Amino acid sequence: MVRIRLCEESFVEPILSGQIRCPVHLYSGQEAIATGVCAALFEKDYVFGSHRSHGHYLAKGGDMRELVAEIYCKEPGCSRGRGGSMHIIAPEIGMAGSVPIVAGTISLAVGAALALKIKREKRITVSFFGDGAAGEGVLYESLNFAALKKLPIIFACENNFYSTHMPIRECRPENNIFKIGAPFCIQSYRVDGNDVLKVYEVTKHSVGLCRKGLGPVFIEFMTYRLRGHVGPNDNIQETYTDIRPKEEIAKWRKKDPIRRFQAFLIKNRIIRRETLERIDREVEEEVKEAHEFAKESPYPNPNELTKYVFKE
Ligand SMILES: Cc1ncc(C[n+]2csc(CCOP(=O)(O)OP(=O)(O)O)c2C)c(N)n1
Ligand SMILES: [Mg+2]
Numbered sequence: 001m002v003r004i005r006l007c008e009e010s011f012v013e014p015i016l017s018g019q020i021r022c023p024v025h026l027y028s029g030q031e032a033i034a035t036g037v038c039a040a041l042f043e044k045d046y047v048f049g050s051h052r053s054h055g056h057y058l059a060k061g062g063d064m065r066e067l068v069a070e071i072y073c074k075e076p077g078c079s080r081g082r083g084g085s086m087h088i089i090a091p092e093i094g095m096a097g098s099v100p101i102v103a104g105t106i107s108l109a110v111g112a113a114l115a116l117k118i119k120r121e122k123r124i125t126v127s128f129f130g131d132g133a134a135g136e137g138v139l140y141e142s143l144n145f146a147a148l149k150k151l152p153i154i155f156a157c158e159n160n161f162y163s164t165h166m167p168i169r170e171c172r173p174e175n176n177i178f179k180i181g182a183p184f185c186i187q188s189y190r191v192d193g194n195d196v197l198k199v200y201e202v203t204k205h206s207v208g209l210c211r212k213g214l215g216p217v218f219i220e221f222m223t224y225r226l227r228g229h230v231g232p233n234d235n236i237q238e239t240y241t242d243i244r245p246k247e248e249i250a251k252w253r254k255k256d257p258i259r260r261f262q263a264f265l266i267k268n269r270i271i272r273r274e275t276l277e278r279i280d281r282e283v284e285e286e287v288k289e290a291h292e293f294a295k296e297s298p299y300p301n302p303n304e305l306t307k308y309v310f311k312e
Helices: 001-010 012-015 030-038 054-059 064-071 108-117 131-137 139-148 177-184 197-213 246-253 257-267 275-296
Strands: 046-048 093-099 125-130 151-158 187-192 217-222
Touching: 001 030, 001 054, 001 064, 012 054, 030 054, 030 125, 030 151, 030 257, 046 108, 046 151, 054 064, 054 151, 054 217, 064 131, 064 217, 064 275, 093 108, 108 125, 108 139, 108 151, 125 131, 131 177, 139 177, 139 217, 151 197, 177 187, 177 217, 187 197, 197 257
Parallel strands: 046 093, 046 125, 125 151, 151 217, 187 217
Antiparallel strands: none
């Protein structure tokens, strides 16, 4: 969680100063979900993400240098600098890909789960998406097909109460997204997505069901983003578009998943404060080094722009 947070926050300054130019959707505040879910998976399991997927990539074991280089659109990036922040992929560690189209990877995740089932492999697939994706028809088609074929897939909905700047109450008659699993006879849960242990427990249980052929499972994780929808503070051409009430942001700051877990570890004498501080310093060093690597790296050669698009 600390690696994700410090990596995300390290993008703020280069975005504001124009060194990073692709749109960047920061994951700060939602770290417990990627971390708790991926801790319950094996490397060979698949994860599919969305426009806000740096955390999924890092939690699944992605290389931080390649992530940072991708966000600077440099050649050694995980998409060879051609994708930017919203095209994050590392198939070698099961990060099967993320795309900017809302709900765009859900049906791909279902396809991957179908392939695993046909091949009788014990691997599973996790499809991460936001509350906004619950307004896309493809989710319902995917739930139906996955349930019909009993596929080993977890639908992981990260409900942060907003879809861009639209509060969920303006998009849905009620805010109980996990209930959409019921008509398809899908086992569904809702948990506190800012409590990493709860996230881990519910995912471990759901992974067990999927590996036994009792999938799919739907999990709604309640959370909140601590940054703007896109960029650090949604300041688009000097117009602040983050209309979330200040009291609401303050309330969620108190539920910061990292501070909560650190307090738990200290209270239960599992870890000492000095060790937590040492972890912070080590991660800060890793992040700094990743930025240096990215800045020193070349941009892709314009003549090779389509190199990975078409098969040669
Ligand atoms: C199909 C489609 N419609 C609209 C958009 C523009 N858009 C980008 S992100 C976003 C909101 C997504 O909200 P949510 O799924 O809740 O994810 P969050 O940003 O809250 O993590 C929208 C509408 C898009 N990228 N794709
Ligand atoms: Mg949302």
